[in-house]
Amino acid sequence: MIENLSMVTRVVEDQDAAIEFYTEKLGLKKTGDHPGPHGRFVTVAPDGKNRTELILISPDGFGDEERDRLTEQIGQDWGLIYEVDDCRRTYEELRSRDVEFRSEPQEMDWGVQAVATDPDGNEIVLQERPYAR
Numbered sequence: 001m002i003e004n005l006s007m008v009t010r011v012v013e014d015q016d017a018a019i020e021f022y023t024e025k026l027g028l029k030k031t032g033d034h035p036g037p038h039g040r041f042v043t044v045a046p047d048g049k050n051r052t053e054l055i056l057i058s059p060d061g062f063g064d065e066e067r068d069r070l071t072e073q074i075g076q077d078w079g080l081i082y083e084v085d086d087c088r089r090t091y092e093e094l095r096s097r098d099v100e101f102r103s104e105p106q107e108m109d110w111g112v113q114a115v116a117t118d119p120d121g122n123e124i125v126l127q128e129r130p131y132a133r
Contacts, residue, residue, distance in 0.1 A: 007043065008080065009055040010122060011073040015042055017119050018056045025097045026124070028054070038062045046082070054080070075121030087112040087128035094126075 012018040022028045022044045031053055032043040039061020043053040059070035084090040087105045091114045095101065102115040102123065112128040 004050075005052050007053045007055050009057055010077055010080070010118075011070050012056050012058060012118070012120050012122075013074050014119070015040055015056055015058050018042075019044065021119050022054065022056065025094065025099050036061070038066075078123040078125075080123070081113075081125040081127050084126045084128050087114055087126050090114075090126055090128075 010018075019030060019033075019042060023030055028044040028046055030042070031045045032041065034041055039058055042056045044056065045051040045053040057070075059067040059074075062070060091101065091105050094116060099116050102117060103113075105112050105114040105126075105128075110127070111130050114126045116124040116126065118124060
């Protein structure tokens with residue numbers, strides 16, 4: 001039986017730049033950094049015990065066909081949603097760290113959300129659920 005989603009992969013052009021963004025600007029922690037079968041295997045995650053790690057993978061360690069396919073994915077990821085306790089406060093804090101946003105916090109039927117982007121153009125959705133208010 002499936003119990004938890006433990007890791008999600010995000011393809012990035014420059015792993016060091018991605019690590020800096022996700023740790024220094026977003027405040028995630030680097031949870032792993034070691035060689036893998038296709039190059040460097042790096043993970044970051046929020047603090048806490050119920051967390052899903054984000055794998056920051058570069059296409060560089062793959063064969064030509066796979067590398068080309070992965071390279072096309074850079075900047076195309078839009079499905080990651082991070083829960084926050086106060087979307088407006090988090091938005092202001094991240095803007096002060098020079099995080100770029102595609103949208104300011106907006107009231108939605110499912111809560112308040114704002115959409116940021118990482119250095120590759122991948123979306124990071126910040127969501128405050130109604131029960132958090």
